[in-house]
Amino acid sequence: MQNLTDKELIEIINTDKYDEELFNKADAIRRERYGTDVYIRGLIEFTNYCKNNCYYCGIRAGNKNAIRYRLTKEEILSCSAEGYALGFRTFVLQGGEDPYFTDDKICDIVSSIREKYPDCAITLSIGEKSRDSYKAYFDAGANRYLLRHETATCEHYNMLHPSSMSLDVRKRCLYDLREIGYQVGSGFMVGSPYQTTENLVSDLRFLQDLSPDMIGIGPYITHKETPFADKPSGTLELTLRMIALLRIMFPYALLPATTALGSIHPEGREKGLKAGANVVMPNLSPVRVRKLYDLYENKICTGDEAAECRVCLEKRVQNAGYKIVTHRGDVLR
Ligand code: SAM
Ligand code: FES
Numbered sequence: 001m002q003n004l005t006d007k008e009l010i011e012i013i014n015t016d017k018y019d020e021e022l023f024n025k026a027d028a029i030r031r032e033r034y035g036t037d038v039y040i041r042g043l044i045e046f047t048n049y050c051k052n053n054c055y056y057c058g059i060r061a062g063n064k065n066a067i068r069y070r071l072t073k074e075e076i077l078s079c080s081a082e083g084y085a086l087g088f089r090t091f092v093l094q095g096g097e098d099p100y101f102t103d104d105k106i107c108d109i110v111s112s113i114r115e116k117y118p119d120c121a122i123t124l125s126i127g128e129k130s131r132d133s134y135k136a137y138f139d140a141g142a143n144r145y146l147l148r149h150e151t152a153t154c155e156h157y158n159m160l161h162p163s164s165m166s167l168d169v170r171k172r173c174l175y176d177l178r179e180i181g182y183q184v185g186s187g188f189m190v191g192s193p194y195q196t197t198e199n200l201v202s203d204l205r206f207l208q209d210l211s212p213d214m215i216g217i218g219p220y221i222t223h224k225e226t227p228f229a230d231k232p233s234g235t236l237e238l239t240l241r242m243i244a245l246l247r248i249m250f251p252y253a254l255l256p257a258t259t260a261l262g263s264i265h266p267e268g269r270e271k272g273l274k275a276g277a278n279v280v281m282p283n284l285s286p287v288r289v290r291k292l293y294d295l296y297e298n299k300i301c302t303g304d305e306a307a308e309c310r311v312c313l314e315k316r317v318q319n320a321g322y323k324i325v326t327h328r329g330d331v332l333r
Helices: 006-014 019-034 073-085 103-116 131-140 154-160 167-180 197-210 236-249 259-264 268-274 306-320
Strands: 037-040 042-047 090-095 121-125 144-146 183-190 214-219 323-325
Touching: 006 197, 006 236, 019 236, 037 306, 042 073, 073 090, 073 103, 073 306, 090 103, 090 144, 103 121, 103 131, 121 183, 131 167, 144 214, 154 167, 167 183, 167 197, 183 197, 183 236, 197 236, 214 236, 214 259, 236 259, 236 268, 259 268, 268 306, 306 323
Parallel strands: 037 323, 042 090, 090 121, 121 144, 144 183, 183 214
Antiparallel strands: none
């Protein structure tokens, strides 16, 4: 089933009659490689300033009603310390493309975390940068990078982004990151405006070429302060089907059950795990900024302290039939 043709992929994506069978197959493949282990990553959303204007995103520069914040280096280090004590061995520093955080500042933050926690993986998710910048962060101690390609179809990419952004640049960034030696994560939103089944097939084909270590997908969710305010959100069912397909096509991959999936259904993340996902990313950001990292409506986990999030996820993962492990959680190729 790993070598599905485009026609077979389209059939699976467009129907829901094989769901149970598809999820069971995906779960069996995941258990063969990863057992019941679920890896955790501590997410630190350190800035919601962004110079970009992606049409789908609540923290886009054009949203003048967004209340902006930046964490200080000390705050980021204190989130990491709290996370370390809770058993996290991977920190994900995510933010908008915020020019305030120059390469020197990012390198300084990364090397301070690296020095304190030599046993941890440091993941960056701060958008499109030059190859030199990516290399500098890598040399400072970052070892993973998350950059979703968003859609692998040029025309679709241009419907989701202003003309200042391009799919070619996005792809160039991903190949640069891989060449430098990062463990790379890519991915896309399911049900983003104007997305077709053929677009989803192209996403899968692009991922086969890139062969990323992690593939993050979640439903597109509407945000009222964007040009897509009237576009419907992606569905739980299609997102789960895409997770299962990814597990089948990429048996080795790290597949998160995302916050967006948990935001469109109360048991979205549990269902994601049962469909083949094997990573969860609880939030370590200070509670006072949680609501402000407002990518889409009704985002979950905005009121809980890091420790509460950790306990809540432990229970959810257990209820789904899996168990959280606290090591770095590197990919098993
Ligand atoms: N600035 C970095 C970047 O561009 O990769 C990281 C932050 S960005 C907010 C992280 C991801 O959030 C994007 O790659 C996108 O797929 C997702 N995202 C943004 N708006 C969303 C929405 N309305 N619904 C679901 N996911 C969204
Ligand atoms: Fe930059 Fe969303 S537009 S993070």
